[in-house]
Amino acid sequence: MPGLVDTHIHASQYSYAGTALDMPLLQWLNAYTFPVESCFKDLEFARKVYTQIVRRTLRNGTTTACYFATIHTEASLLLGQIANDFGQRALVGKVCMDRNDCVKHYKETLQDSQDETFSPSPVVTPRFAPSCTGALLEQLGEIAKNNNLHIQSHISETHEEVKLVKELFPESESYTDVYRKHNLLTDKTVMAHGCHLSDEELALFRETGASLSHCPNSNFSLCSGVLNVRNVLKHKVKLGLGTDVAGGYSASMLDAVRRALDASKVLTIQDPKYKTLSFEEVFRIATLGGSQALSLDDQTGNFEVGKDFDALRINVAAEGGPIDLIQDEEPKVGDDRNIVEVFVAGRRVVPITE
Template identity: 45%
Template sequence: MSQKKTVYIGPFIQCKTLTDLDICPNGMIGVDEGGRIAFVLRDERGRKIPEGDGWEDAKIVRIQDHGFFFPGFIDTHIHAPQYPNAGIFGKSTLLDWLNTYTFPLESSFADLATASRIYNRVVARTLSHGTTTACYYATVHVPATNLLADICQTRGQRAFVGRVCMHEMSPEYYRDESVETALRDSKACIEHVRKIDPEFDLVTPIITPRFALSCNTESLAALGKLHRELDLPAQTHISENPRECDLVRDLFPESKSYADVYESAGLLTPKMILAHAIHLTEEETALIRARDAKISHCPASNTALTSGRAKVRKMLNAGLNLGLGTDVSGGYTSSILAEAREAVFVSRHVAMDEGDEAKLSVEEALYLATRGGAKVVGLEDRIGGFEVGKMWDAQMIGLEAVGPETTELDQSAGPVEVFGKETWDDLVAKWVYTGDDRSTTAVWVGGRLVHAKEGFRL
């Protein structure tokens, strides 16, 4: 989609490395008609917009008041149909929660009116939180899964959309009839995405065995074959809950480990996203690293369902690539900013047992939310930062200034308050720890404005 050239002027912040932020207090970023970054100037003061190639007629977008541009968030693991249940998990652990809350809700997506209402809502909500890319699990239903792909395409969110494959360990009213029907229906959803987005510029199909317990050796092997033949990404769960891990050992006695179940099926590849990975053994970690499979860390869900505390520092030190996932509705929030906060806090609980090295910093959590997530979804050359050639997947963050005479609370203001003495590092920390969607002024995907707060003007 061709758009007008646009120049974004003001502070911008991005993750330079896992531990370092690149903070530019005065910047200018030019985005071409195709939504790609054409130039980055690091000191806007005294500079003019480059002449030639139509830049003199470009649209200008400036940071309003206090704030900055930041790369869009990447949610590497979210169950779109579970959105109405966000925050509802009771006292359940994983397997009880699936039967009590999840399967009954997901089965209702046989009704397209239900699917349309919920899918439109979850895509709009995640965009409002600055999520420019999301890896969605859908349901077993082909029409509803195709509808989710259509909604992502229409609303402009970069998305991986996967029809869930499952015919074991689930109610008879909600499962695939057979391995053959699972493959047939998965192929139908893949072909639908090819039809609406032939080059997968915005929406990409993703092969989605729910988890090992939902499948068997035959079905996993069939999906592994499809994964390799079509060279499409895949996503599933691994080592989320101790009871789940025990059941996998019982049901797959021929496999050396949970990770080996996927390895034997040909699913453990660089294009596989493994959610949770809380209870990995050292051997499994080494195998995942050797195969370059990716990890989605979902700290809010892991805590809510008392699944465990993922040892993120150990995984990073072992060379694994990690991103963040909200795992709605095991996770209570569809905000990756909140997930970054949860990642820091969970790491501090791990540190209480294992020492301070286990702690994640604000910078590291933001890296997982952006560049780390980009690697997990295989788009590190296209998104995650503000380098020339990358897509303008970005959010404008607005922070509320508290004047010297201000004593009353502005009810319409966002939660991040700036009193004037904060450094840029302080402002970023305040945003991570106290911010929410009210801090997200506007969001772009591939240069297209896909969300804006009321009152925002270009």
């Protein structure tokens, strides 16, 4: 099968994945995320965590990952080097944020953020509008435009966040408009979540070519909201799937597939007329949809002739695996125990050799 594309994952948060899910987003960031991310100034700590997350995602079939790192340039470069050494196709963004009133030591000055982003980062990464001043967003938009760079951030994850953005940027018509005004909505932009976007905002996404990353595990785990995928697809907005570690407790894209199906069924429970997503539709979002969302679909996403060979070799009857074959049937979702080999651009990267 084609390799899985994780369009949104915080590599730096892997150290506490599966814990600390007792708060809504904004409180969760202040209590857990910012203190942990500040530790990545220690390169040995960074090396340990980043090595583990790249190994874990590869073993779970993630051939392409779009990573958030931290505000630390050297550690962000280290993540890129580790992913490259293991053979994973990765986009790595150094986080930019010059506004953080709760954990004051975890932020940058406007000048530092601009200078450090200009040098090493292939993905311009404003954390999200509430942690950035308008001046920083404007500078990042210029850097991305002048260098034709990828852009990643978050949008409309929770109602509380949307309200805060309205207070911080009263001159903008919507959360989406904040990014648009600062040249951060392009055909190389991927925004995580989007649970509470209006139809007008989705139209802006369509017009600019920007994409969304659906992160259902995180949306459930932090009680953020449920993305209406049908409505996103109806607006012809590019859509990928993300694990969003550690708001999402699993680094497995197969888990993201399951949770995306769950989210769709929740909407059907609320409205029986809602057409539940099929497994095949979600599988497409996790593969080709993800490569389209990251503007990499000329290289990967399926087995079209001319694309790189990003692939998983699966054994549904793997010894000790999660599936028992009772009769002639086609089991559709296993786990990492069923993934025998992983290839990225034709190179075998799993089993991992030391």
